[in-house]
Amino acid sequence: MPEKPKVAFYWCASCGGCEEAVVDLAEDILGVVNAVDIVLWPVAMDFKKKDIEARPDKSITVSFINGAIRTTEQEEWVRLLRRKSQFVISFGACANSGGIPGLANQFTREQILKFSYEDSPSVSNEAKTRPQASCQDEGHALSLPTLHNVVRSLDQVIEVEYTLPGCPPTPKLIAGAVTALLSGKLPPKGTVLSPDIALCEECPRKDSKPADLALAEFKRPHSSPIDPEKCLLAQGFTCMGPATRSGCEALCVKGNMPCTGCFGPTSRVRDQGAKYVSSVVSNIVPKDEAGIDAVLAGIPDPIGTFYRYGMPKSILRRKVDLS
């Protein structure tokens, strides 16, 4: 019997939802488990770093890596997995473009540590203790990873063969990727494993999107009732559909919530947030500065809204005046 392909799963700066997505394969996961040898999966199985280090280079067929690169430890792990793997799949929004952790690129490391360990209302830390890179305890030297100054996507640190978009990627897309890998029918390197077209194309509300949007106000889902049938943009919600890649089958819209853009842009768009400004904001009604500003006041946090999953991969990458 030929040797089974070896597969690794690893997580970096992420919430664990991507691991959940693998489990969401439900019974299909049994087929996958039968077809491959899992050599690393910290969330579910007990393997150590030295197990991976002991493997010959390129001996892992494919590593699925989720999460943004935030700490020295994550960087070290992904470099190790790169060396040991034939293919690396960037798995989910955080690995692909920084995701929610990427929003930290609006702040310095010092601001983040100070808030988290001193200023946050739920913190009680009189001594202002912070994590240290190394310390001594009963004669043992202990070390901790340190935070990078900048949050990065996986492909800003190591070379990546394929990208699975989503927060998290859907079971259907994961199954498609695994099937392609197991059958050896591989798409060209660099492929994003999801249709290269805007989400509006597969949206069930597509027919109710008017040719001329003419937005007189922007609404937010927590403060306005949402019509479950009508195009969310036409209702004035900042639905990211026009600037977002399809493939999720409009999951959020089907749940009566606007798209927040987790699949990232299509291949023709370099900067998802700027493109959204270009397409949707040009369609508001007023023509004078005061009127325009009044409508745009309905978007209190344009950066957090339009770069929710992608600041590290945006053109500017981070707030530019931070050290």
Place this chain on the structure above:
Amino acid sequence: MSEKRRFEPKIVAFFCNWCTYTAADLAGVSRIKYAPNARVIRVMCSGRVDPQFILDAFAKGADGVLLGGCHPGDCHYAEGNYKTLRRMRLLERMLKGMGIEDGRFRLEWISGAEGDKVKVVINDMVEKVRALGPLDLPGRAKGWDKELEALAHGVRKSEDKKEPTHA
């Protein structure tokens, strides 16, 4: 020549074909002199200028970006400059949020007859950006990525000769 050389800002200027570019042409044939810092890119309409172009100009080393279009009501394509205005009102807020100072991006309406306004706007912008100093985003990005070179332990250095992709 003991004096330190004055900082010369690089300004990328997107001018619409029908008004502002014509005005720059008029400034030229009228032999109006103005600061040589603007690199003019002719576009058919200010509405063709995607906010991505402006971010890209900054990311590639521009110290300032000037966008010139027809006065409201005068657009050759009827509505293009209104679309520009709406986009840029929000983009200006976003630039500020991302740490790019006021004055590095400027939107101006300059008609085909206003050759002199080309001079006034460019000269004024060059002085204001000169006072702000270099933006140098390519240099800053290099500084940010030094921390990636710093990690030497654990993993063999021979791998990953490839540059990290920022494209």
